[in-house]
Amino acid sequence: MSGICKIMGVPFNNINMTEAVGITLINLKERKKTVIYTPNPEMVMAAQKDREFMQVLNSAEILLPDGIGIVKASKFYHNPIKERVAGCDFIEILFGKIKTSINTVYLLGSAEGVAEKAKQRMQRRYRGLTISDTHHGYFKDGSPEEKEVIDEINRLNPEVLLVGLGFPRQEKWIAKHRDHLNSIIIMGVGGSLDVLSGNTRRAPEFYRNHGLEWFYRLITQPSRFKRMLVLPVFMIRAIGERFGAKIEFKGDKVIIKKMDGKNKKRKTAGSSKSKRK
Ligand code: UDP
Numbered sequence: 001m002s003g004i005c006k007i008m009g010v011p012f013n014n015i016n017m018t019e020a021v022g023i024t025l026i027n028l029k030e031r032k033k034t035v036i037y038t039p040n041p042e043m044v045m046a047a048q049k050d051r052e053f054m055q056v057l058n059s060a061e062i063l064l065p066d067g068i069g070i071v072k073a074s075k076f077y078h079n080p081i082k083e084r085v086a087g088c089d090f091i092e093i094l095f096g097k098i099k100t101s102i103n104t105v106y107l108l109g110s111a112e113g114v115a116e117k118a119k120q121r122m123q124r125r126y127r128g129l130t131i132s133d134t135h136h137g138y139f140k141d142g143s144p145e146e147k148e149v150i151d152e153i154n155r156l157n158p159e160v161l162l163v164g165l166g167f168p169r170q171e172k173w174i175a176k177h178r179d180h181l182n183s184i185i186i187m188g189v190g191g192s193l194d195v196l197s198g199n200t201r202r203a204p205e206f207y208r209n210h211g212l213e214w215f216y217r218l219i220t221q222p223s224r225f226k227r228m229l230v231l232p233v234f235m236i237r238a239i240g241e242r243f244g245a246k247i248e249f250k251g252d253k254v255i256i257k258k259m260d261g262k263n264k265k266r267k268t269a270g271s272s273k274s275k276r277k
Contacts, residue, residue, distance in 0.1 A: 005079045007070065008237060009054055010044050012063045014074075016083045020064055021093050027061075028103060028159060028184055035060045035178055036187040038087035040067030041234040042227055043167050053168040056175040064090060066190075068211035069231055073238035084211075088192045088202065091162065098160070099126040106153050106183070109137035109164030110193040118196035132156040137165040141173070153181060160185045164193040 004011045015023070027034040037060045039047075047054040057063065064085040065071055074081035095105070107115040115134035123129055133156055139145040153161060161183035163170045170188040178186060194200040202208070203216035218228055233249055240247035241259065248255045 003079055005065075005074045005077055005081050007073055007077055008044050008048060008241065010039055010047060010057050010063065012039070012065050012070065012074070012081060014079055014081050015064075015085070017085050017090065017093065020062065020085050020090060021097060023062065024094060024185055025097060028098070031184055033178065034062060034185050035174055036062045036064065036090075036185065037171050037174075038064045038066035038085070038090070038188065038190070039070070039167075041069035041073070042230050044070070045230040045234050045237075046168060050168060053171065056168070056171045059175055060171075068214065069234060072211075073235060076238045076242035086213075087187070087189050088195050091187075091189065091192055091196065094160070095122060095126045095129055099129040103159040104130045104132045104156070105160040105162065106132055106156060106158035107134040107162050107164075107193060108149065108153070109135075109162070109170065109189070110191070110197070111138065112136045114197045114199060115164075115193050117198065118193045121198055122196055132158050137163075150177060150180060153183065157182050159183060160187075162187050162189045162193070164189040164191065166190060 003014055005014045006012070013020070024034065024036070026032075037043075037057060039057060043053075043057070047057055064087065065074070065081050065083075066085065066087050068084055071081050071084050098105075107118055109115060110118075113136070115136060119131040119134050123131055133152065135149050135152070139149060161181060163174055163186065165173055165188075167188070167190060170190070174186050174188055191200060195202050201220075203213040207213050207216040214228065214231065217224055237247050240256070244259050246257045246259050248257070
């Protein structure tokens with residue numbers, strides 16, 4: 001394992017896909033509870049303004065770099081990230097590995113019927129894979145329905161739980177409930193259930209191989225345009241941090257602050273909380 005690359009306070013595990021899947025399988029075997037999040041640049045930027053979200057990201061055992069922007073920005077930091085590890089690819093490889101084991105999976109999230117469709121599709125694709133059940137992601141936090149979902153997950157006792165409630169809800173939800181859930185591997189998966197169900201298409205290989213998946217998503221889902229405006233801001237901030245400056249955009253003003261010792265240390269710190277691998 002090659003340590004941590006901390007980008008704007010978010011400590012990514014600098015591991016490739018094979019290592020990420022390998023560690024997950026070992027933790028599954030050793031029954032070591034492991035929370036996995038896959039932050040992209042939008043999430044890193046959201047964490048700059050949301051202290052709780054930042055703490056939640058820091059409390060995970062594994063943070064995988066989802067998004068070419070993270071890999072590119074990491075070049076400005078200590079211990080640059082080796083490769084992008086997209087959540088969707090990770091899930092598919094993991095399913096391929098555990099399909100003949102006794103491990104079971106539960107899918108939580110997305111609109112009504114999507115997780116169920118993903119279950120059927122994945123079980124056809126990975127013969128032997130056991131997805132015990134599914135539930136949509138539009139329950140209210142703290143509601144009786146949420147309690148029923150948690151009780152049902154614990155009754156079925158799936159070793160792997162995928163949670164697709166969108167960020168930051170899914171990460172905060174997992175952090176709040178991780179100790180009350182029996183599952184060993186708990187992962188925030190964003191819109192991956194939509195992809196696994198076949199409802200949303202992933203970018204064709206050309207876009208993926210050239211680090212242009214974000215562009216494909218932009219042209220196929222133009223409604224994401226506003227969300228994506230944070231991408232250039234993210235890159236500018238990463239370059240700023242490289243030169244010891246914190247760059248902020250407020251309205252039409254650009255504020256450049258010299259980073260203090262505490263902030264500078266964030267660039268090179270080797271690890272964060274004790275839970276991290
Ligand atoms: N979602 C959900 N409950 C919510 C909000 C969102 O289940 O309260 C689902 C939504 O249906 C979608 C996923 O969370 O399947 C978020 O998808 P998005 O494309 O925004 O996530 P990304 O992959 O960009 O992180």
